[in-house]
Each structure stands twice: as structure tokens, then as C-alpha cells.
Amino acid sequence: MARRQSWIAILAILIVAIALTTAITTPKADAATPLRSKLRVAKRELRQAHHRLQAAEAALAAALAGTTDPAGMLSGQATPQPQTTAAPTAVDELKVKVVEARKAVRVWQKRVGRIAGQVRRQLQMAGWECRAYWMPIIKIAARRYNVNGNGMYRMMMRESGGRRYAGASSAYKGLYQYWTGTWAASWNPWRHYSIYDGSSQIFATAYAIHRGIGPQMWTTTFASQY
Numbered sequence: 001m002a003r004r005q006s007w008i009a010i011l012a013i014l015i016v017a018i019a020l021t022t023a024i025t026t027p028k029a030d031a032a033t034p035l036r037s038k039l040r041v042a043k044r045e046l047r048q049a050h051h052r053l054q055a056a057e058a059a060l061a062a063a064l065a066g067t068t069d070p071a072g073m074l075s076g077q078a079t080p081q082p083q084t085t086a087a088p089t090a091v092d093e094l095k096v097k098v099v100e101a102r103k104a105v106r107v108w109q110k111r112v113g114r115i116a117g118q119v120r121r122q123l124q125m126a127g128w129e130c131r132a133y134w135m136p137i138i139k140i141a142a143r144r145y146n147v148n149g150n151g152m153y154r155m156m157m158r159e160s161g162g163r164r165y166a167g168a169s170s171a172y173k174g175l176y177q178y179w180t181g182t183w184a185a186s187w188n189p190w191r192h193y194s195i196y197d198g199s200s201q202i203f204a205t206a207y208a209i210h211r212g213i214g215p216q217m218w219t220t221t222f223a224s225q226y
Contacts, residue, residue: 035122039115046108053101060094129198134162134175141203145210151226152205158221164198175201182217 128136142149159177160166167173171180173195183195190200208214214222
């Protein structure tokens with residue numbers, strides 16, 4: 001009897017182990033990966049998490065019912081073969097696996113939803129940028145860094161008139177007339193993007209103001225417009 005219980009417990013755990021070959025991990029953000037690629041990866045991970053949960057639940061059901069082969073998974077039979085109930089410790093371990101698998105599904109569901117929202121916002125911002133419709137982007141950046149969006153808009157209009165290619169023939173370029181050396185400096189998280197990228201200039205400016213370096217970067221317009 002004890003030997004049979006042990007085999008049931010071992011086989012039930014093996015079912016879960018096979019399904020959990022890929023470790024259950026929390027997602028890590030990769031800033032260098034485009035959002036759509038992140039979304040594809042997150043959706044794939046969510047599908048795998050669902051498969052792991054199904055396998056864990058099947059193994060737990062098998063252990064609780066005292067079967068070594070839930071739903072004929074191992075033998076190919078259409079119905080499970082009843083056996084002696086698995087040991088309580090094995091059932092407890094399988095319950096933990098189910099809880100962990102459900103948690104992983106929730107984590108990836110939230111991540112898929114968050115990235116999908118970011119993709120939608122990115123597409124929306126691209127549409128605004130194509131039409132040189134800067135104010136909605138300024139509002140988003142201002143909220144992120146808790147700065148004055150109206151002041152940022154007034155600064156932009158005084159610096160460039162809202163023209164992203166303003167100053168193309170000079171050292172000061174773009175919506176906020178960044179000097180090329182200032183734009184490329186390490187303080188700027190958006191320095192790897194084009195100096196003519198309107199959204200990047202807007203977010204960089206909001207970030208600079210948030211850090212308290214606005215007055216020294218826009219010596220005239222910051223004092224008069226912001």
C-alpha cells in the first residue's frame with residue numbers, strides 16, 4: 001500500500017515537472033526591445049503559463065482522485081485508472097504548484113494588458129506627431145514628471161514655433177532648440193533618438209525641468225514663459 005501511494009505521488013509530481021520545464025519567473029523589462037516585440041513575448045509567456053496551470057491542475061486532480069494517469073495522459077486511455085489516494089504531503093506539494101501557476105498566469109495577464117496599452121498609446125502619439133499636434137504629448141510628459149505642461153507649450157512656441165526641424169542649419173535644433181552637445185550628454189535618457197524627434201524632445205524637456213535644470217538650459221524662455 002505504501003509503495004503504491006509513493007508511486008502515485010511521484011507520477012503526479014512528474015506530470016507537473018514536465019509542464020514546468022520552463023521556470024515560472026516574473027517578467028523583466030528590457031528598455032531596448034520595441035514594444036510590439038515585448039507584447040509578442042508576453043503573449044507567448046501567457047500561453048505557456050496557462051499550459052503550466054492546466055498541467056498542474058490535472059496532476060492535482062489525479063492525486064486527489066488517486067490516479068496515476070489523469071484522463072489517460074500517459075497511457076493514451078480515454079478514462080483515468082483508479083488507484084489508491086496519494087499521500088497528503090504529495091497533494092500539498094501539488095496544491096502549492098497550482099497556486100504558483102495561477103500566480104504566474106495573473107502576472108503575465110497584467111503584463112500583456114499593460115504593454116498592449118503602451119502600444120496603443122505609442123500609435124496614438126505617432127499620429128499626433130505626424131500632425132505636429134504637440135499639446136497632448138506635452139500633457140502626457142508633464143503628468144509623468146509633475147511639471148507645468150502649459151509652461152512647456154509656451155516655451156516650445158517661443159523656441160521653435162512648434163516646428164520639429166527648426167534650426168536644421170544651426171547648432172540648436174528641434175522643438176526646444178537643443179544644442180547638439182547638450183542633447184547627446186549623459187543626463188538625457190532620450191539622447192539615442194534623433195534630435196528632431198518631437199516626442200523625445202518633449203519628454204527630455206519635461207525630465208530636465210523635473211530635475212531642476214530648466215533655468216540653465218533655457219536661460220530666456222524658461223524665465224519668461226514657464
